[in-house]
Amino acid sequence: MRRTLREASTLSQRNMTLSKLKKFWMKWRRGFLNLSSFERQIKSLDERVGDLERAAEPPKIPKDSVRFFKKVLRIKPYSYQAKFLQDEKPLRVIRWPRRAGKTTCMSGDDIRFAASNPNSTILVIMPKFQQTKEIYFQGEGGLYDHLARMNPEDFEDIIKEQLRTTIRFRNGSRILAEVPEPFTIRGHGPRKISIDEMNFIRKDADLWLSALLPMTLTRKVYINVASTPWNKDSIYWKMCFDKAFKIFSGNAHEHDPPRYFLTYEDVLKPKGPLEPKQVEIMREQYAGNPWRWKREMECAFVDDETAFLPSSLIIKCQNEDLEFAKFEDNIAGRFYVGWDLGRERDPGAVAIIDLNVHSDVCHLVHCISFKLGTPYVSQMAYIKSICDRWKGVNNVYYDHTGTKGIDEEIERTGFPGLEGIDFTKPNKHGMALTLKQLMMTPRKADKGLAPQDARRRFELPYDQDVQTELNVVQWEQTKGSELYTFSHPEGSHDDRFWAIALSVYAAIAGGPEPYLGMIPR
Missing domain, CATH: 3.30.420.240 (Nucleotidyltransferase; domain 5)
Structure with a gap:
């Protein structure tokens, strides 16, 4: 009987030893004890130490928007862009011609706001999500262009992670691409929203009445809006001309003429980036489509009653x-x-x-x-x-x-x-x-x-x-x-x-x- 118990005990110990060896082997196989695991742990510790150091001595972000563009983003805005950037009103609407730097100005302002306001969510919206990714994030003058110009030290101090449609900041802020759906926008609780090509968002009235306007009732939400003019029966037209929308800086009833209304003539070199000779070539190309020229270069809302298919x-x-x-x-x-x-x-x-x-x-x-x-x-x-x-x-x-x-x-x-x-x-x-x-x-x-x-x-x-x-x-x-x-x-x-x-x-x-x-x- 005692012999049987001893044998059973020995067998049990042997099984326990085998079990421990198996667990040790599985841990090793899973990478808990290999070199890459230690490297990951060391990297994680380094990041935590870096975060603590930055928290103890956060980077000095210029409060003035123009100084931020010059010092951090390393780009000098034109005078008309500087006026827009230094306007501290939360609701702003701009109407600029093609290639005048709308995206450059708005995306750079998004980075400044995120870097200056910890734990803030900034949403970027265009008519199509793919368009937001390819133009506002990855296109010329977009968010990634600004990040690429930044000094490596500034980038390391300010930016934590750069993804395809998300930018995360060290201070807890983030810039996200989103679709123009009211429910989705409200769910993020954003502090700032940038909307490009607003006049081409089909459900613009729903977006304004169900999401954007209610947000402004309880707290300050910064909203930047820009677009190529299209149809007049739209929220974008009202933002520019309707007296009920005079809360928008740039509305005709707040400033006459609106500060943020420019035509191609206002942004020719040296006042802006447009080459006069190229503009004349473009005018010749658009000779057969005067409505398009007026919309894109003169920023006019064109009456198209003679059009068989109206823009609306x-x-x-x-x-x-x-x-x-x-x-x-x-x-x-x-x-x-x-x-x-x-x-x-x-x-x-x-x-x-x-x-x-x-x-x-x-x-x-x-x-x-x-x-x-x-x-x-x-x-x-x-x-x-x-x-x-x-x-x-x-x-x-x-x-x-x-x-x-x-x-x-x-x-x-x-x-x-x-x-x-x-x-x-x-x-x-x-x-x-x-x-x-x-x-x-x-x-x-x-x-x-x-x-x-x-x-x-x-x-x-x-x-x-x-x-x-x-x-x-x-x-x-x-x-x-x-x-x-x-x-x-x-x-x-x-x-x-x-x-x-x-x-x-x-x-x-x-x-x-x-x-x-x-x-x-």
């Missing part, structure tokens, strides 16, 4: 969650292709609609304009490649006007559901009004919502070039005729407009008859 209608069809599919993508859907071949003076264009059968919504998923002079054969090869790789291409509709001599070649490509459409006056009237009717009609799921909140049966991604070309087409009704005549200013192009109209026409060809009635102005 286009913005209602914008879907920030949509992205244009790339040529090299391999995707599946229910696709309909519209092809405007172009002529000697006009480039060819291709647009592709993805029809959601359940919601009866046409999504514009691809839209490109070829370089002027691109041969028809190259355009056909482009479309053929997409038809072969994308699963679910149903129809290809093309402008059949003046294609005599290449029709057989087009037919030999084997495009699915190929249909040539003559651009006669009645056909153009029918296609254009079908597109506009879809843009005006709320989708089935949103019919109970207010018109300004309802999503439409035609949706497109945020893309200023495509939206501008949709806006450039003008219309008029000939006396004694029920049909509309369409035109575009000399020097501008409407090829993507008609490619989109063709793709929409193709998408509904097998369904209800196209809308051929009258649409009130």
Whole structure:
């Protein structure tokens, strides 16, 4: 009996020893005792010591914004930028032309605010999250540009971590990229919000009334707003001109004229960064699109009553969650292709609609304009490649006007559901009004919502070039005729407009008859 107990005890000790050896081995394997673990621990201790040293003697951040730009960011702001930076009012709206340094100014001010105000959250918002990342964070004049210019010692003292859409500061502050959704913004409890291209945010009223305005009622929240002017029935226009928004520094009723309204003439060298010769070249390029010149360079809100698709209608069809599919993508859907071949003076264009059968919504998923002079054969090869790789291409509709001599070649490509459409006056009237009717009609799921909140049966991604070309087409009704005549200013192009109209026409060809009635102005 005693022998059995001794053997059992010995076996138990042996098992315990084996168990300890196994645990030791597992710990070693997991890296608790290896060199890299010690290195990580030493690095962590070094960071903690550094944090304690910085906390005991925090870096001296210049209180003056201009001095911060010069000393820390190592860039000298122009005089008009300095006026904006030194304005201590929490709500500011600016209206500057392209390349005047809006992003440079606002992003640098974000870094200064974060470095000067411990434990603060600063949100950066643009119409699309991807745009915030690529332009405001990583683009020219953006946050990363400022960080790259900083002295290494200043960077080490101020910045803790630099990620793709987040910058963390040693003092506990952070700069985050966010989507323009009220609930998401409120959840962060931000101290400062920078909004770029505000005029292109579809739910701008909801963003202001549900998130931004309520924040200002209980505490001081700093809000910087900038944009290229677009439609007048918008919060951005009100921030600039409405008396009810005179709380914004830069509003017309607070300062007359507004301090932060500049045209291209105000930022030419040496007063600003624009080269006079390049500006004149740009003016010549924009000769056929005077509205775009006025918006982007003269910062004017243009009345576009003669536009067939007003800017206010286009913005209602914008879907920030949509992205244009790339040529090299391999995707599946229910696709309909519209092809405007172009002529000697006009480039060819291709647009592709993805029809959601359940919601009866046409999504514009691809839209490109070829370089002027691109041969028809190259355009056909482009479309053929997409038809072969994308699963679910149903129809290809093309402008059949003046294609005599290449029709057989087009037919030999084997495009699915190929249909040539003559651009006669009645056909153009029918296609254009079908597109506009879809843009005006709320989708089935949103019919109970207010018109300004309802999503439409035609949706497109945020893309200023495509939206501008949709806006450039003008219309008029000939006396004694029920049909509309369409035109575009000399020097501008409407090829993507008609490619989109063709793709929409193709998408509904097998369904209800196209809308051929009258649409009130």
